[in-house]
């Protein structure tokens with residue numbers, strides 16, 4: 001039997017059943033084998049009648065003490081009943097429309113029974129139990145797989161089909177004997193067998209680990225392979241960092257009101273190193289909120305410009321694009337660096353848009369600061385040399401590629417403020433090199449975070465007032481814009497505060513429905529410290545940089561995910577003053593409190609994202625679907641990081657050993673999965 005054969009070759013599967021299996025995406029024998037159980041029924045312990053839990057399933061052993069009797073209730077219903085007994089009590093067995101049970105169960109004999117436990121009139125009952133004779137207990141005793149079903153297919157249909165193929169199919173293990181022994185793994189065939197029919201939990205876990213390892217191995221190896229191929233095949237655009245360029249960079253750096261941190265310098269060195277070695281830059285720069293990624297982007301854009309290429313930075317929000325635009329303009333004009341910089345967000349009219357596009361395509365604009373509109377088809381560049389995307393997880397690999405394809409092999413930098421645990425970044429950004437800014441600029445004080453209920457509201461407002469009197473500013477962040485029954489809306493809070501406690505304070509509101517000019521004006525006034533309290537929504541979530549703001553009050557904090565709260569909190573604590581974050585929530589549930597506690601106790605983005613992952617799983621938070629990776633059936637990045645690391649070790653071992661045979665076999669499996677995904 002070949003793994004690629006259709007399931008129609010399996011005994012018991014005809015065309016009607018085949019269609020049902022197809023609904024579950026099972027077409028070939030391999031699909032069937034990889035239709036892993038979603039859970040297992042534990043039938044390893046025999047329970048006593050007096051210790052069963054009502055409503056759950058149990059395995060009982062009992063002696064039949066009343067002869068099974070069949071009673072006809074009505075035309076289409078008859079019931080067979082018998083009573084069995086174990087050392088702790090009696091239980092009743094009930095079968096519907098199964099009169100032959102009368103002859104299957106014998107008075108005075110012992111049997112195993114398995115089924116859901118009820119109680120009627122004080123009597124423990126099992127309806128329609130599965131049963132087995134004492135000396136033939138295999139079909140009832142053990143760890144039983146339970147599968148995802150579809151209407152018309154039973155657990156037994158799937159179990160029987162898998163059981164039939166699992167011993168007869170040829171399975172080619174791409175890891176050879178040496179590797180299997182070296183890394184103490186199950187052979188693949190053994191793993192497939194035991195994940196479906198384990199004889200012990202130990203067997204089940206070892207089998208599962210081997211299959212998870214395979215899933216990781218395939219993606220890791222494919223990534224490494226793609227990266228190597230990219231290096232071999234692409235000619236890096238030559239960006240020279242000669243003395244003249246270095247002098248300009250030094251002037252830029254010296255003009256800053258701070259010194260670069262060692263961590264920032266290290267990341268720059270890694271980027272320069274790529275350029276010096278003629279390696280196309282393909283790098284993820286990750287650094288916690290406020291760690292100073294922007295200036296690195298600016299330096300790279302300067303290098304690109306000095307080398308005569310166009311550079312683009314794509315960011316997720318208009319406000320952030322404007323902020324970057326102003327920052328770069330002011331830095332460059334102070335240093336008399338002559339670069340034409342375009343801001344490409346929402347255009348006032350299609351005419352201005354076309355004018356801008358034509359200046360981009362003719363090379364009149366050197367640097368472009370843009371939101372995602374820049375990936376549209378009609379946006380063309382003359383000679384795009386550098387693509388920077390900020391806040392990668394909002395865009396996804398596809399959009400990054402769309403932008404990159406607008407040039408011939410431009411250098412690529414991805415910046416992420418969402419700290420991604422190492423293991424995740426290995427899996428998601430395996431095709432990128434990773435640089436990490438791992439320290440915050442000196443002088444930053446950890447943000448003090450408190451989680452309180454709304455009875456503290458007035459006290460917090462008073463505290464904000466005191467901070468304003470010291471010259472500071474505050475954000476009050478709301479989950480919704482307009483009046484909403486359940487949530488505190490920005491409009492409502494704004495109206496009540498400007499008439500109430502902050503009536504003598506300059507206070508304004510910012511959200512997505514406000515027109516661009518207004519937004520820009522409000523943000524400018526906030527930057528200039530002319531607005532003291534900004535009521536806002538998550539439009540400020542990423543990148544906004546107002547170092548003088550020291551308070552972030554978050555309404556209905558329970559509505560936000562941990563990583564998002566960390567981002568929002570990161571809008572304060574960006575200067576040298578002590579900053580505060582107040583998480584306001586009346587939700588007392590354990591899960592909410594647990595989430596809030598993570599933030600209260602830690603300001604370390606890497607730790608927080610790790611906890612976030614554990615508390616809610618990777619899900620589509622990281623946009624797995626967008627990434628187009630073959631879905632993991634068993635592997636879960638939040639739980640199986642140790643296996644992922646083993647997978648990495650094995651991949652390195654294989655690649656170093658130069659065993660192309662194994663390498664290609666694994667790539668084949670990966671490619672087949674990719675093909676299947678694109679077909680689905």
Ligand SMILES: Nc1ncnc2c1ncn2[C@@H]1O[C@H](COP(=O)(O)OP(=O)(O)OP(=O)(O)O)[C@@H](O)[C@H]1O
Nearest residue numbers: 258259260261289290291292293294417441543545
């Ligand atoms: N080495 C440094 N020393 C002191 N301040 C710095 C340093 N580098 C950057 N900064 C300042 O720190 C603040 C935050 O930097 P930046 O906006 O680049 O952060 P970021 O990494 O982009 O964070 P986020 O992801 O939250 O946007 C800015 O005001 C910036 O000028």
